[in-house]
Amino acid sequence: MERRMVTCTAPVNIALIKYWGKLDEDLIIPLNSSLSITLHQESLRTTTTVAWYEHDSSIRMWLNGEELDVDANLRIRFVLDELRSRSRPEFRNLGFRIASVNNFPTAAGLASSAAGLACLVYTVAELIQYKETFPGELSSIARRGSGSACRSLDSGFVKWNKGSLVDGSDSVAEQIVDDMYWPEVRILVCVVSDQKKTTSSTKGMRNSVESSELLKYRALSIVDDHITAMEEAIKRMDFNTMARLTMKDSNQFHAVCLDTEPPIFYLNETSKAIISAVEEFNAYSNQEDINELSNLMLRCFPPRLSAAEVDSSSPSIIGRDEPSKPLSAAGEHVLGKVGTRENSVQYFIKTRAGPGPLRMSDTSHLLDSESLEPKT
């Protein structure tokens, strides 16, 4: 049999209206619909290579060079078994060899599970040459790997409909507009910490479902209206409404975290100072220019790392070595109020909306074609 190996990349998505809480833990059916922006893969991406293994049905997988215990990772197993069962009959007893790398910190709140599981699903689907039998079918498989992953299979702005069927089959993602629709939108990611979060999203949302009264109110009475308003704002390219709703939802999500027993603290003093600085900047100016904002952020939060220390190949990283530029009057005003906090931010990533998963050429494979282990 011809050896088949496929390599693809997939994007990170950042929720503007957040998914937090499951109606069904096993099926990963969310309590509420959510909506995200797909970030450009020139900045943040997962790359995954999947190869068939002809000798038996075993699965081995390496994440960022370290071998994973696939048997212990039920979600990855589920996704792979689900897709393998949809391959041609002669392939169903074969194994997989998989290598994946994230070009950004894993499990630090930068949606690595979203990019990672979306990439895995897309790459295996390419390998087995699977065509969706209904719109969103691949997103419903990715959802079983990690809820937010279902939103990383499309470009631009994407909505995950919670659905209403008990088996979760209509809990799928759909694109609102693609990445070319509103090309002016820019995203500045402030990496405050690149360490693993102390509470994973899965555990955190489980605790919130069990203990937060605010979460129930949010899911039942607030989110649907916010999703409708957000979708309309995106379609008419109304930046102020989109930004206001995004902040409202993010603050509400952190309020739910505080309302959880035991309380979850994802924001630290630096994240709060960043929020205040952006609020000041918006209140004082009509500036929609990302360069103005990033100049100000660099002055208020001079980063600890240089771009080369993070990833010398990425043009989107703004680090310690970025030359500082003169501030506008608004910037000077905010800097005067907020002050300077050296080394509290690791680095910044300036990016924009981008495409969904992409298939790479054969020269990009992460696995050695003979040993089927990661290339060194």
Ligand SMILES: Nc1ncnc2c1ncn2[C@@H]1O[C@H](COP(=O)(O)OP(=O)(O)OP(=O)(O)O)[C@@H](O)[C@H]1O
């Ligand atoms: N490239 C990848 N391929 C497959 N699985 C991955 C990949 N990257 C991350 N994961 C899985 O996702 C887990 C991390 O998910 P977790 O939800 O804790 O963090 P996060 O996604 O970075 O943060 P958040 O969901 O809050 O944005 C990893 O432990 C691993 O199981």
Ligand SMILES: C[C@@](O)(CCOP(=O)(O)OP(=O)(O)O)CC(=O)O
């Ligand atoms: C705060 C969030 O990023 C939570 C993401 O949670 P996950 O999708 O990582 O959770 P699981 O479904 O348990 O894998 C909000 C969001 O992306 O919508």
